[in-house]
Amino acid sequence: MEKAAGVGFPLMMKPICEGSSIGMSKVESEDQLGSAWEVARQYDSQILAERWIVGEEYTTTILQGEAMPMIRLETPHLFYDYQAKYSATSTRYHCPCGLEQAEEKSLQALCVEAFEAVGASGWGRVDLMLDEQHRPWLIEVNTVPGMTDHSLVPMSAKVAGIDFEELVVRVLSTSLGRDEHE
Structure with missing residues (x-):
């Protein structure tokens, strides 16, 4: 979670090998990291946190x-x-x-x-x-x-x-x- 937070907020958290945007969440703050991680983890053990792009x-x-x-x-x-x-x-x-x-x-x-x-x-x-x-x-x-x-x-x-x-x-x-x- 610390590495994910290092990306900065907001960020996108997603399972690496899932398609169709399944398991993806926008994370606005550190207190949302855990729930977004759990959603993504349902679909893949490898999770990617990336900068939110507008x-x-x-x-x-x-x-x-x-x-x-x-x-x-x-x-x-x-x-x-x-x-x-x-x-x-x-x-x-x-x-x-x-x-x-x-x-x-x-x-x-x-x-x-x-x-x-x-x-x-x-x-x-x-x-x-x-x-x-x-x-x-x-x-x-x-x-x-x-x-x-x-x-x-x-x-x-x-x-x-x-x-x-x-x-x-x-x-x-x-x-x-x-x-x-x-």
């Missing part, structure tokens, strides 16, 4: 070493939580994301670099936020993102001109270690 959230799909168009996520929720992802009708997805082309390209390159830096390959997603000073903060690398018809990866691929069937074939080819042209 700003816009973006996600970048990575497919075969290339970044797809970025999506800006907009929700009235405290953060892009489970309800915002799966049940809220108020969540908005902006693709194109609204950034200047040069800035989007720069952030996409950062996301590809982060994806490769953690040893990920094939396909996945990298989430980031731009804080109030417009500085990027990498939030996470997702190596098993959703692939439903309303998931972020197919949404981004569609804007890139890749239909769902082609996307599935390309994802499978990366998973099987084959080039898309084989």
Whole structure:
């Protein structure tokens, strides 16, 4: 708890290997650390405490070493939580994301670099936020993102001109270690 408090408040506490924002809590003060820790610990024994970032959230799909168009996520929720992802009708997805082309390209390159830096390959997603000073903060690398018809990866691929069937074939080819042209 001492190390988590060292991050400063507010902070986000989350289980490292859980998806869909399950087990995540915003912690405003030291007296909330214990309860947030217990929530996260229900899902993973490894817990991450990270700085709370105020700003816009973006996600970048990575497919075969290339970044797809970025999506800006907009929700009235405290953060892009489970309800915002799966049940809220108020969540908005902006693709194109609204950034200047040069800035989007720069952030996409950062996301590809982060994806490769953690040893990920094939396909996945990298989430980031731009804080109030417009500085990027990498939030996470997702190596098993959703692939439903309303998931972020197919949404981004569609804007890139890749239909769902082609996307599935390309994802499978990366998973099987084959080039898309084989």
